[in-house]
Amino acid sequence: MFDGLRKSSAKLADSFTSVFTKERLDASDIAELEETLIASDMGAAAAARISTALADQRFSKENGALEAREALAIEVARILKSREATLDLTDGPKPRIVLVIGVNGSGKTTTIGKLTKNLTDAGAKVVIGAADTFRAAAIEQLKVWADRAGASFVASTQGADAAGVAFETVRRAKQEGADVALIDTAGRLQNKSELMAELAKIIRVMRKVDEDAPHETLLVLDATVGQNALSQVENFRSVTEITGLVMTKLDGTAKGGVLVALAQRHAIPIHFIGVGEKAEDLQTFDALTFSRALVGLNAQ
Numbered sequence: 001m002f003d004g005l006r007k008s009s010a011k012l013a014d015s016f017t018s019v020f021t022k023e024r025l026d027a028s029d030i031a032e033l034e035e036t037l038i039a040s041d042m043g044a045a046a047a048a049r050i051s052t053a054l055a056d057q058r059f060s061k062e063n064g065a066l067e068a069r070e071a072l073a074i075e076v077a078r079i080l081k082s083r084e085a086t087l088d089l090t091d092g093p094k095p096r097i098v099l100v101i102g103v104n105g106s107g108k109t110t111t112i113g114k115l116t117k118n119l120t121d122a123g124a125k126v127v128i129g130a131a132d133t134f135r136a137a138a139i140e141q142l143k144v145w146a147d148r149a150g151a152s153f154v155a156s157t158q159g160a161d162a163a164g165v166a167f168e169t170v171r172r173a174k175q176e177g178a179d180v181a182l183i184d185t186a187g188r189l190q191n192k193s194e195l196m197a198e199l200a201k202i203i204r205v206m207r208k209v210d211e212d213a214p215h216e217t218l219l220v221l222d223a224t225v226g227q228n229a230l231s232q233v234e235n236f237r238s239v240t241e242i243t244g245l246v247m248t249k250l251d252g253t254a255k256g257g258v259l260v261a262l263a264q265r266h267a268i269p270i271h272f273i274g275v276g277e278k279a280e281d282l283q284t285f286d287a288l289t290f291s292r293a294l295v296g297l298n299a300q
Ligand SMILES: Nc1nc2c(ncn2[C@@H]2O[C@H](COP(=O)(O)OP(=O)(O)OP(=O)(O)O)[C@@H](O)[C@H]2O)c(=O)[nH]1
Pocket: 102, 103, 104, 105, 106, 107, 108, 109, 110, 111, 132, 135, 138, 185, 186, 187, 188, 248, 249, 250, 251, 252, 273, 274, 275, 276, 277, 281
């Protein structure tokens, strides 16, 4: 985690150390801190909240920078804590039906692959549905993950009806007594009404097999897009219910602070974060571990 967030923490640390060299911060230090936090993609509301909290604290002359960093991690974690929610897909209804949505390239396919590997390693039976029928490579990529993990795989040809694939995936998961069904979707529709119609159709058709489907709708966000992730949440939220978030590619960006902006703005659980391309790089989101890594402190 610490390594995965190195780019984000390095950016924050650079400007941060220069602010905290005093026992108490004056108004201009606070303003500088607030700017630093905004520049790290945390958003104005979270930056103001954190700066105000730090303004009331005192730090020692000798060790101020470290103490301030510890205090910052605590304040960041305070915002993130309410969004922390472990998602154990092997628990609850069987099969647990999970729809994975997000814009094109956000990391949906890779996230499903990683989840599948982690679930099958833990002994769960998984069925993957390649309902992203827009891109042949996405279907191929998913098949590789499915084969590697020994998961069942449902796909059709490129351009086929996505809802048909989703239907068959849920049917197969029931038939095989699977624990989890993970369904990949396409995020590349032309406009909002098309996206809404497509997702609504997928859900309607899945419900013919299981009236509670989907049990989870995970929105996958790419951290490298920074503040744009906020508008993606708004867009998807307006077309369907989102039960949880996954933020990928945190290792490839200095914009990791955007997760704080998201937590401040949207009351949606953050389940997983991606800090690399391997299955073990998909980690359960833990507010304090993330916050400490973000400000450049090792986990405790
Ligand atoms: N470094 C890094 N790369 C990631 C992570 N998650 C996904 N990627 C990479 O991001 C790229 C896009 O991921 P995909 O999983 O293909 O994205 P998608 O949302 O399925 O894209 P479409 O199929 O085009 O809709 C791939 O090259 C992945 O290997 C991550 O956490 N870290």
